[in-house]
Amino acid sequence: MIQINNLSFGYDKKKLLYEGLSLNIEPGSIYGLLGKNGAGKSTLLKNMIGLLFPTKGSIAVNGFTPKKRLPSFLETIYFIPEEVYVPPLTVSNYMKLFSPFYPHFDEAKFATYLEQLDVKDKGKLNTLSFGQQKKFIIAFALACNTKVLLLDEPTNGLDIPSKIRFRKLISAVFSEDKMIFISTHQIRDLDNLIDKVIIVDNGQLLLNASISDIADKLCFKSVGSIAG
Numbered sequence: 001m002i003q004i005n006n007l008s009f010g011y012d013k014k015k016l017l018y019e020g021l022s023l024n025i026e027p028g029s030i031y032g033l034l035g036k037n038g039a040g041k042s043t044l045l046k047n048m049i050g051l052l053f054p055t056k057g058s059i060a061v062n063g064f065t066p067k068k069r070l071p072s073f074l075e076t077i078y079f080i081p082e083e084v085y086v087p088p089l090t091v092s093n094y095m096k097l098f099s100p101f102y103p104h105f106d107e108a109k110f111a112t113y114l115e116q117l118d119v120k121d122k123g124k125l126n127t128l129s130f131g132q133q134k135k136f137i138i139a140f141a142l143a144c145n146t147k148v149l150l151l152d153e154p155t156n157g158l159d160i161p162s163k164i165r166f167r168k169l170i171s172a173v174f175s176e177d178k179m180i181f182i183s184t185h186q187i188r189d190l191d192n193l194i195d196k197v198i199i200v201d202n203g204q205l206l207l208n209a210s211i212s213d214i215a216d217k218l219c220f221k222s223v224g225s226i227a228g
Contacts, residue, residue, distance in 0.1 A: 001026055002048060002148070002179070007057035009047060016055070017043055018203040025198075027147070028176040029210075032194035033183040039201050041183040042082065045150050048181075049079040061148060075102055078141040082153040086125035086133050094125060095140070102144035110143035117165050131157045138166065142173050149180045155189040167193045 002025040010016035017040050025031060035041050046052040047059055050066030050073075059066055064073035089097065091114070099105040114121065117135040120128070125136060134157050141149060155163045170193060174180060184190060197214065199207040 001060075001062060002181075003058075003060045005058050007047065007054045007059060009043065009052065009054050013055070016203065021057070021203070021205060023198070023205060023208065025179060025181070027179040029196045030170065030174055030180045030194045031182065031196045031198055032187070032190045033181060033198050033200065034185070034187060035200045036185055039185075040203050041185075041200060042152050044200065045079065045152050045181070045183055048150060049077060051079075071101075076146055077148040077150065078102075078144050078146045079150040080134075080137055080141055080152060080154055082156055084130075084134050084137045086128070086136065088124045088126045090124055091119075091121045091136070098140070099144070102146065104145035106143050106145055109145075110139060113139035113142050113169060116169055117162065131159065131162060134158065135162060135166075138169075142169065147178055149178070150183075151181070152183045153185070154182060155184065155186060163189055167191075 002023075004021055004023040004025075007018055007021040008016055009018045021044075033041050033044065043052060047054060048061060048066060050069045053067045061073065062076060064070060064076075066073065087094070095107065095110065099107070099110075114136070117139050119132055119135045119139060122128075125133060128136065134154070138151075138154060141151075155166060158166060167190075170180065170182075182190060182194065194211065196210050197207060198205070
């Protein structure tokens with residue numbers, strides 16, 4: 001569970017991006033964090049992982065305080081930034097170097113995810129295209145089998161077939177004890193994937209609702225307009 005209580009944050013102390021934001025995020029759902037570019041989506045994710053710190057208020061992720069960056073916290077959460085970085089390592093060497101940080105890493109599933117995302121295991125990772133690098137990181141993140149997965153604009157740089165594979169894979173690996181949080185400004189890329197929507201704009205929470213609740217309200221309004 002992610003608990004955000006009265007959070008304030010700003011890159012400039014005189015101009016806050018978030019002020020008094022409160023939000024509870026429960027496991028068992030795939031969340032879509034929506035908003036235009038510059039709305040504060042990436043900033044919110046980085047506060048959740050402990051790369052940025054609130055100026056006021058608090059964040060707790062499964063009982064941990066992210067800014068402390070404890071190993072026991074980091075092994076339960078994986079964050080994929082919009083701009084990924086891969087070192088000049090082979091797939092095998094990358095796995096050997098980084099998988100020990102994640103006790104539930106599954107090597108067999110990693111190989112399966114790479115195949116499903118059509119990632120070519122050829123040479124060093126930094127020689128791959130940006131889209132291939134991103135798919136590699138997605139496959140690795142899913143193989144880490146963390147309780148919380150934060151993805152910032154994960155479909156940027158992916159072609160249409162890769163976006164379809166991404167949606168299918170996320171749906172397949174999701175389980176009720178996990179929380180997947182996907183930030184995007186391209187809502188079509190999350191079509192039929194997310195079940196809850198959070199919308200932020202100019203640091204304000206505009207909406208926090210399930211897809212079913214939104215559909216019910218739209219249906220009710222449509223029926224009402226017809227009846228009227």
